Amino acid sequence: AQRVTQPEKLLSVFKGAPVELKCNYSYSGSPELFWYVQYSRQRLQLLLRHISRESIKGFTADLNKGETSFHLKKPFAQEEDSAMYYCAFRMDSSYKLIFGSGTRLLVRP
Amino acid sequence: NAGVMQNPRHLVRRRGQEARLRCSPMKGHSHVYWYRQLPEEGLKFMVYLQKENIIDESGMPKERFSAEFPKEGPSILRIQQVVRGDSAAYFCASSPLAYNEQFFGPGTRLTVL
Numbered sequence: 711a712q713r714v715t716q717p718e719k720l721l722s723v724f725k726g727a728p729v730e731l732k733c734n735y736s737y738s739g740s741p742e743l744f745w746y747v748q749y750s751r752q753r754l755q756l757l758l759r760h761i762s763r764e765s766i767k768g769f770t771a772d773l774n775k776g777e778t779s780f781h782l783k784k785p786f787a788q789e790e791d792s793a794m795y796y797c798a799f800r801m802d803s804s805y806k807l808i809f810g811s812g813t814r815l816l817v818r819p
Numbered sequence: 820n821a822g823v824m825q826n827p828r829h830l831v832r833r834r835g836q837e838a839r840l841r842c843s844p845m846k847g848h849s850h851v852y853w854y855r856q857l858p859e860e861g862l863k864f865m866v867y868l869q870k871e872n873i874i875d876e877s878g879m880p881k882e883r884f885s886a887e888f889p890k891e892g893p894s895i896l897r898i899q900q901v902v903r904g905d906s907a908a909y910f911c912a913s914s915p916l917a918y919n920e921q922f923f924g925p926g927t928r929l930t931v932l
Contacts, residue, residue: 754923805917809861
């Protein structure tokens with residue numbers, strides 16, 4: 711079955727430290743991968759998608775088809791990065807998003 | 820553009836009652852998706868609707884759950900005879916076309932007593 715695994719429920723780092731939020735997916739086709747973020751008391755919003763290959767708020771993510779991973783990285787974490795992060799993917803020619811269970815990132819001062 | 824609107828934000832029901840959750844998509848969006856998030860889990864797809872049509876309801880329980888998106892007015896997710904296991908956050912998303920970015924609403928948190 712298609713699924714997304716985010717192994718860490720909570721990731722706590724100090725301000726300025728590098729961050730890597732892990733995401734692995736199980737799907738043999740050509741997926742479209744996303745990272746969504748939910749800041750405190752705000753709605754879920756798209757952070758980035760692999761097809762755009764851009765950096766948003768200093769975050770990047772590279773799709774590794776060999777390892778079926780799409781880890782989210784930032785070299786220097788900021789306190790305002792503290793939020794819930796969800797990895798999601800969509801199978802080719804599908805509209806359904808399949809979400810991981812999320813990782814809470816806590817950036818300490 | 821006010822974004823996707825959902826109401827109520829919080830809904831409390833006793834077992835056996837009905838729950839109605841409403842979703843108004845963003846202006847210009849005719850595609851609506853409902854997702855459910857159980858505690859400690861990710862969002863799970865329930866149903867996809869276009870105006871007046873259910874396109875895919877494969878993620879929705881066969882009994883007690885129904886959804887509609889009428890020509891006028893919001894999309895409605897209806898849960899009849901609620902049970903404690905229905906307690907969850909229900910999110911609605913909308914998009915202008917089927918494979919475009921989905922924009923999410925703030926969610927409705929349903930608590931069944």
